[in-house]
Amino acid sequence: MGNDALTPRQIVAELDKYIVGQKQAKRSVAIALRNRYRRSMLDETLRDEIVPKNILMIGPTGVGKTEIARRLAKLVKAPFVKLEATKFTEVGYVGRDVESMVRDLIETAIRMVKSEKTENVKDKAEMLANERIVSLLAPSAAKAKTQKNPFEMLFGNQQQTEETNENSDIDQGLAQKRSIIKEQLAAGKLENEIIEIEVEDNSPNMMDMLSGQGPEGMGMNMQELFGQLMPKKPKKRKLPVKEARKALTQEEANKLIDMDDVISESIIRAEQSGIIFIDEIDKIASPSRGTGPDVSREGVQRDILPIVEGSTVMTKYGPVKTDYVLFIAAGAFHVSKPSDLIPELQGRFPIRVELTSLSLDDFVSILKEPKNALTKQYSALLETEGIQIEFSDEAIHELASIAADVNRNTENIGARRLHTILEKLLEDLSFEAPELSLDKMTITPEYVREKLGTIAQNRDLSQYIL
Numbered sequence: 001m002g003n004d005a006l007t008p009r010q011i012v013a014e015l016d017k018y019i020v021g022q023k024q025a026k027r028s029v030a031i032a033l034r035n036r037y038r039r040s041m042l043d044e045t046l047r048d049e050i051v052p053k054n055i056l057m058i059g060p061t062g063v064g065k066t067e068i069a070r071r072l073a074k075l076v077k078a079p080f081v082k083l084e085a086t087k088f089t090e091v092g093y094v095g096r097d098v099e100s101m102v103r104d105l106i107e108t109a110i111r112m113v114k115s116e117k118t119e120n121v122k123d124k125a126e127m128l129a130n131e132r133i134v135s136l137l138a139p140s141a142a143k144a145k146t147q148k149n150p151f152e153m154l155f156g157n158q159q160q161t162e163e164t165n166e167n168s169d170i171d172q173g174l175a176q177k178r179s180i181i182k183e184q185l186a187a188g189k190l191e192n193e194i195i196e197i198e199v200e201d202n203s204p205n206m207m208d209m210l211s212g213q214g215p216e217g218m219g220m221n222m223q224e225l226f227g228q229l230m231p232k233k234p235k236k237r238k239l240p241v242k243e244a245r246k247a248l249t250q251e252e253a254n255k256l257i258d259m260d261d262v263i264s265e266s267i268i269r270a271e272q273s274g275i276i277f278i279d280e281i282d283k284i285a286s287p288s289r290g291t292g293p294d295v296s297r298e299g300v301q302r303d304i305l306p307i308v309e310g311s312t313v314m315t316k317y318g319p320v321k322t323d324y325v326l327f328i329a330a331g332a333f334h335v336s337k338p339s340d341l342i343p344e345l346q347g348r349f350p351i352r353v354e355l356t357s358l359s360l361d362d363f364v365s366i367l368k369e370p371k372n373a374l375t376k377q378y379s380a381l382l383e384t385e386g387i388q389i390e391f392s393d394e395a396i397h398e399l400a401s402i403a404a405d406v407n408r409n410t411e412n413i414g415a416r417r418l419h420t421i422l423e424k425l426l427e428d429l430s431f432e433a434p435e436l437s438l439d440k441m442t443i444t445p446e447y448v449r450e451k452l453g454t455i456a457q458n459r460d461l462s463q464y465i466l
């Protein structure tokens, strides 16, 4: 099922491809994941004795906490959800439905497993879709026969043999036409032909609109009930072949996939390898247990506790156990400390790891080294317009240093600052790219200063723009 058996060293090496620094955090998640694998190898009685070791990440915003967890999940194809603990303390949040995190996890698992299975049947589904397209484009035999034999209806079946001959001629002619259409379709010559197809209507149903909220906001039973009461109706649509093929392939794939299999596999996937990332856990820790908001914060911790400890949550796909789900909690802990969490919850997050603030050198590395580094992303985007951009090392250094300055002078949002800075830097170029007769451009420190210098030096401006 993926890379479950990766060694901690291999996991760290994979994470290194995307995340700069934060060595300790990478090691911790790698160990936690390996431990889960080790535990899965034990026999059941012993396995149940071993409590999973969840992780508490401590570090300021934008230094890679979520990114590490998300990459880890992707690496081992684990369903992943992120939520903010504070959402349960919000005014107006009714019922403090902490179990929704598990329902979200199973939804993610379903999407994941379904898309994997769709991928497996894609070729077959596309073949079936193409056959349907050929049928839609080719004149049908029934129609051709009635059109060709107008007096058949008037004189009945008198000239049996002649008709049989004629019918077989028609059949042959149609078969020929069909094979020509098939060839043309395969050669991509009919992509823009308009055909009428029947597809499932995916527009929101009436109950969603009436209640003013999506299915997520509704209780599980309500959602199920309405789903059953209001089956999706097929809807006729006229589409060019290339669009129709997508819709029909999806429909054929759905027919080829056994949803019961998807559900049972997804439940196993969510239970055995799911990762739930609870951000802002520090905001529900309270230094003094007492009155007012503290009580509510502690209440949220108490509500979360059973899920982290291992319980069974009812979902519309069936019960889901959280015993083996890996929980990663994260927070800056500027005001509160991990010891301000209720003791039971502290005990459930025995692996503590601190993430460090990012330095100027880290920013330089983040800009150019990761596989998905921002400079690589923007270069690829502009390349689609026929412009090759290159960032000189000095320019990257300049960008990193502006990011560090702005973080220092306004609010420290870590590496997120690099996103806003690069967006601003390339704004003009992105806008003008389609009209520019330019095929190469080097981003120099001068260019960086020209585009960002004045904004970065003005604290008020940079607060809004960078």
Ligand SMILES: Nc1ncnc2c1ncn2[C@@H]1O[C@H](COP(=O)(O)OP(=O)(O)OP(=O)(O)O)[C@@H](O)[C@H]1O
Residues within 6 Å of the ligand: 018, 019, 020, 021, 022, 060, 061, 062, 063, 064, 065, 066, 067, 068, 279, 280, 330, 366, 370, 414, 415, 416
């Ligand atoms: N060490 C790093 N290496 C590479 N990219 C990073 C690093 N730290 C942060 N980033 C980038 O910055 C952005 C924000 O990071 P991330 O979501 O991990 O923040 P965080 O630490 O979880 O903060 P928060 O708790 O506020 O969510 C992401 O796009 C991520 O790619």
